[in-house]
Amino acid sequence: MTANSKFANAINKEAQLVNFIPYSSHLDDTTLTTIDGAMLRVFKVEGISFETRDNDELTQAYMRLNSLYKGLCESNVSLWVHLIRRRVPSLIQGEFDDYFSDHFDKRYNRDFSNDVLINELYLTVVQKSDSSLISKKLSMNIEAVKARIETQLEQFDDIASRINTNLNQYQCRPLGVTDSGVSEPLTLFNYLLTAQWQNVKKPAGEVRSAIGNAWVRISKETIELNSIGNPRYMQGIDIKEYSQQSTVGMWDSLLYAPYELTLTQSFSFMPRKKGMSYLKSRQRSLSNSGDGALTQISAMEVAKNDLADGQFAMGEYHLSLMVIADDTQKVRANRALAQKALNDKDVISSPIAIATDAAFFAQLPANWKYRTRVAGITSLNFSNFASLHNFIVGKREGNPWGSAVTRLKTISGNPFYFNFHKSPPAANSFGKKLAGNTVMIGATGTGKTVALGLFYCQAQKFAQNNRMSAVFFDKDRGAEVMIRALGGSYLRVQNGKPTGFNPFQMDATPSNVAFLRGLVRLLAASPNKPLTVFEEKSISAAVDTVMRMDKPLRRLLMVNQNISVGTSKEEQENSIKARLDKWCQGGEFGWVFDNPTDTLDFNASRNIGIDGTEFLDNIDVRTPICLYLLHRLDDIIDGRRFMYIMDEAWKWVNDEAFSDFVGNKQLTIRKQNGFGVFGTQLPSSLLGSPQGAALVQSSSTQIFLPNPKAIKHEYIDGFGLTEKEFSIVKNFDDSSRLCLIKQGDSSAICSFAMPDMDDELAILSAGADDLPFLDQSLEEAGDKPCDWIPVFLAKLAENKQKSKTTP
Template identity: 30%
Template sequence: VTLFCDTLEELQTLSAEIVNAAATEGVKMIGERVAAKAHYLSQHPGNQPKRVRASAVTNRNFADFAAFHRTQLGKPAALTPWGRVVTYLPTPEQSAYGFSYHEQGSPDKEPTSGHTLIMGRPGSGKSVLSAFLMTQARRAGARIFVFDYRLGMEMAVRANGGRYASLNAGQPTGLNPLWTETDARGTAWLSDWLATLLYRADKPLTPAQTNRIQEVVRQNAQATNPALRNWRDFASLFVSTDDGGDLHQRLLEWTEDGRYGWIFGQSLEDTFSLKGDVVGFDLTGILDSEADKERMAVLSYLFRRVEREIEDRRPTIIVIDEAWKALDNTYFAERLSNWLVTARKQNTVAVMMTQYASQLERTRTGKTIIEAVPTQILLPNIRAQPADYSMLNLTEKELDVLLNTGSNSRLALIRDDQGSIVVDADLSALGPNLTILGGMEKGEALVGADYRDRPDFWRLS
């Protein structure tokens, strides 16, 4: 114990107080005089041999001194399926946390699950954080597909050299599954998908109608003239079905002039391309549609197209904004669990964003998502209630971070297979690049409204 005092009297008084306090606890203190300078300097690195009164340290002493408390360091690159850490995030204790989407694994073995849920209220920065993480993942060679909402990630997609398109309700989409699903696996999927598409609760399909769908799908695949793979000609093949014209009438809704004709009926060749390292598409009009059948038709086929692309097992990230809207239908409720398993085996990570856990709780797929997602990134929300997080089974400390930290703190709670940790998700150090990742009006004000025509718009000079 080294004391610094202004006067000798003050030094003597304070020394006596310390000696008495130590004696109360059974500790004998010695006032050093001759070797005081050596004692003091021995505290500095490299001067340990200068100690005058060296004594042995018992195991109990060491246990008292070395608590081994430290912040998690995250997973090292060698223990991640992609062989590198996605990024490093600072912690409030000023250490570096190596973030990875995946559970602990190895680049030499089958990929572990990396499916991730990012949750935060509007304006909390979840889209910007997701854009930052996917951009960092490009260093691992990850391919990116973005199911976007309200153009939130368009600028980030384009800044990564990606392509971006919008699918709007009531306008031709360029999609046509009759054109693409013609091999053996494709016809099996198309038959199952059409049975769901044509289902009516008041009049379920009969076994004969289901068999007829399979027959016509095979005919479509075997057509020698690809121009016949359109929805009008496809519907005409059901005219002879012995069901009073029921199936034919249901198919007519999907032809060019039908109620849902804008989705598939106005395209012959499927012109919607998913080729490229970074591809994004805005689905606002689809996700906001009140017609569940429209959402199911578009989203299920887009997921099918992505499923085909990831068969090459290249590291891939699929970002789904407003996931509760995208996946809340019967089709996904029955298939999402298997789809997530398939995606994991194909070296693909699904990153799903939503505002509140209670939104997932009200959906048909919420439980599946929570059970299948090993990594959660939760942003504080002082407006939330403990009940809003009930399905996440948070601890009291985790709840305290989310409810009492403050929504503007830019902290984030990460939960994964190693436990939970609070990190500093403040990305303001990126400067103007943060504005580009955020896009929207602020992004356009920075780079100009014509940025879509300038691939290098993000290079600010």
């Protein structure tokens, strides 16, 4: 290494890099010690989503941070907070074994960069060892030294646990040693020294020899790092003069930076007595210099009183911003952008050109002696400077079904990894049966059908080797083209046309027989004349008799023929047999259930679409049909991955048949590895019914598309949005293809725009005018997607061209 600074002689020899690394050993998996006896623990912090939170919420979070920090002032503690913005691969793993979803995945991902910038936050707590104990340890025997260390570790554990608990809202976890032996803290520290992310194994010996595997050359302003054949360059910035006031999220603009960077901030707490002495000294300095404004002197008096009252703690603060690039020209240009971002916050920043090496090594937690431009600030200031704000990016791997469903673009430039399930960010939740119910609200023209189609198609990666079944409860045939493009089956239930349903050809299991008894009782019911005990027994006996017959003989007509009726004219005219006549072949509703064979088979294809447009508005047949469809879902709710989507869900769930389905059945579906997605245009349509409201309450993920006519109490009281989130949804442009995705307390603004994908969009969301071309294409080319899709798209293009030339 070479360097032009006061440390040049020391670091000119590469072998001496270890002398600038303060770490000694892994005391346990999450605790490291330094060569001078300090203990440290690193936490990875996901952060809180600041884009979608109200100012009041952010202020409350800032005050909670201050409350945590001021409680540490007597603990001999320092904090290092790092914001690392680096490039990572963003491609989601997954294979698609059908023609259209494979094509769609390749085309969709073409518009994404496979290397994207992400933000990572780390907080390191360091507790210095009492200097008097260090000298005492030299004269102690080994057992006494162990006892001292155990006592110190117990105290440190208490502090670290307090920090971890108080940062629960920020989704915080301690870095440790993985099952494969990788030390996560050392991997982070190695990145700070090399600008390359490389896993570092926990060494058997001294840990500082295991990191810093880069050839480092430090000139006046530029640091060159070369560890794996790819040189990287750093240039730094620090703060010469701070603004009079700090604000929440002071450095949030760096989260959007179009370049890699490492922002290091450290804060060493002063005991209250030392903090008071510092403020008094500053006040005297202002008074004696003669140029101290009266307001500044008065402010010092107020600060002394507030410190005495425990409103904040004082500490020694340092900041450095290292900009990283692959060549010197880029790093210099990006440093200029970064300096402007800092100066826009009313501070005076300066390129680091003196003691560049010191600034470089001060990035390492516990390297107090290399910190430059140390300033005395309050814990309130530090809470503003290190607000732990971030973008919510979802979870790329380790979800209940494996990798994320898909990635979406965001206005910050970060990818958002979408999942139906909500699972802890740092945990591997693969195989766990977690809640995944999802609600999507989107008015006409905002892209609801497209968004549903995007998620549905991308979820096909989970269906390899028939490991998933999916059912799309559709309306207006909006998803028919997509379902057929995926090689699925699509059932249109049309009033007056045979449905192909024959419930009596189900297997004669106790569960099925009990269901059939209830179904026949429902069909035979009269609003003015409840069934008698005799009639109920007669129905049960008839069902039992039919279910003992050979399957080809079983049908509703046969049940009716086996029902006993009285002999009087009155009994015969109003008998259950007479009431069932209209449900039998030749009757008004004979088309519903009295069919020769049962063609409903949810195992026939892994993708099944059912169009409910007509029967959902037919109050006579809606409930019986819904009951049968829901009952038959049990055929595929058996532990395999199961997903069902209901477009215009209110049309389905508002029927009384769904009362049990949205309650106990949802728990069963979750335990059997399934979930539902419920789309609707208007919030009131779901919130206005007990069943719909229950589904909203059970949802783990909510997706809100633009709605300029959004009603405040529906979104805030009904769905739990904050004022800020509601304002965002209301102010989205209808055609923006933006949405707000909310999971728990976190939310993100995402885009599902698909520019230059007109052909694929025609498949995801076919309009009513396009459906005749589907029917023609299937008739001409057959039902193989690879054959009929090109024909269908050609017909659409031809029709579009005709429309342009037709007056």
